[in-house]
Amino acid sequence: MSKVLEIKDLNFHYGEIHALKGISLDVNENEIVTLIGANGAGKTTTLRAISGLIGHITSGEIRFMGERIDGIKPHKIASLGLSQCLEGRHIFTNLTVRENLNMGAYLRKGPDVKNDMDYVYSLFPRLLERESQRAGTLSGGEQQMLAVGRALMQKPSLIMMDEPSLGLAPIIIQGIFEIIKKINNDGMPVLLVEQNSNAALKVADRGYVIETGEIVLTDTAEKLRNNEEVKNSYLGAGH
Numbered sequence: 001m002s003k004v005l006e007i008k009d010l011n012f013h014y015g016e017i018h019a020l021k022g023i024s025l026d027v028n029e030n031e032i033v034t035l036i037g038a039n040g041a042g043k044t045t046t047l048r049a050i051s052g053l054i055g056h057i058t059s060g061e062i063r064f065m066g067e068r069i070d071g072i073k074p075h076k077i078a079s080l081g082l083s084q085c086l087e088g089r090h091i092f093t094n095l096t097v098r099e100n101l102n103m104g105a106y107l108r109k110g111p112d113v114k115n116d117m118d119y120v121y122s123l124f125p126r127l128l129e130r131e132s133q134r135a136g137t138l139s140g141g142e143q144q145m146l147a148v149g150r151a152l153m154q155k156p157s158l159i160m161m162d163e164p165s166l167g168l169a170p171i172i173i174q175g176i177f178e179i180i181k182k183i184n185n186d187g188m189p190v191l192l193v194e195q196n197s198n199a200a201l202k203v204a205d206r207g208y209v210i211e212t213g214e215i216v217l218t219d220t221a222e223k224l225r226n227n228e229e230v231k232n233s234y235l236g237a238g239h
Helices: 043-050 074-079 097-104 112-123 125-129 140-152 170-185 197-203 221-225 228-235
Strands: 003-014 017-028 032-036 059-064 082-085 158-162 190-193 206-211 214-220
Touching: 003 043, 017 032, 017 043, 017 214, 032 043, 032 170, 032 197, 043 059, 043 082, 043 158, 043 190, 074 082, 082 140, 097 112, 097 140, 112 125, 112 140, 112 170, 125 140, 140 158, 140 170, 170 190, 170 197, 197 221, 197 228, 206 221, 214 221, 221 228
Parallel strands: 032 190, 032 206, 082 158, 158 190
Antiparallel strands: 003 017, 003 059, 206 214
16 A cells, blocks of 8 residues: 655654654555544644645655655645645635635636536535625534545545534534545545544544654554543543
């Protein structure tokens, strides 16, 4: 199984703060890999380092589809086929649903764009119902659907999702994770950062646990779910 994303000994500093301390992780073809940890552990910083949104890393290597991407500008990384759903959704609130989806395909041309739009609407029928509606008037769950759909319109080789369940009702969260599993079954590798560790580990193949900028544990998702330390620290009572 070939690696879509490979990170080796990644270090990053915010000024004097050593935010990422020798992070190593990888995502293979057709996998869902989750990165779990407490608030402030370095989950989002890791994703932003991969997509080039925090500037130059201190040291280490990031390879995507075999090509080294650390030090490359974010728009160039996106053009290589790496897509990120940012925490907080960051949709274009004054544009319609359809216009937001078209923004996801701004690097692309040709008939495939329509096919991918149809695919997104098949995943999220609610978006088709709302396609002429301004995105800012959508519910939180609908906005999250739109953020995922916009990322898919990029036709990426890997999609990274940062806290897709944040602020959503439990029934909506369940639907979002079902969609994550569906797009993965359709061939899309996913790197998932998620505060809801139990839900993330239920859909993931493998997981990494990060604490204060360091990977402290990695295993199959099933073994992590059954690990007593992980249960006590991240999964809560009853899991």
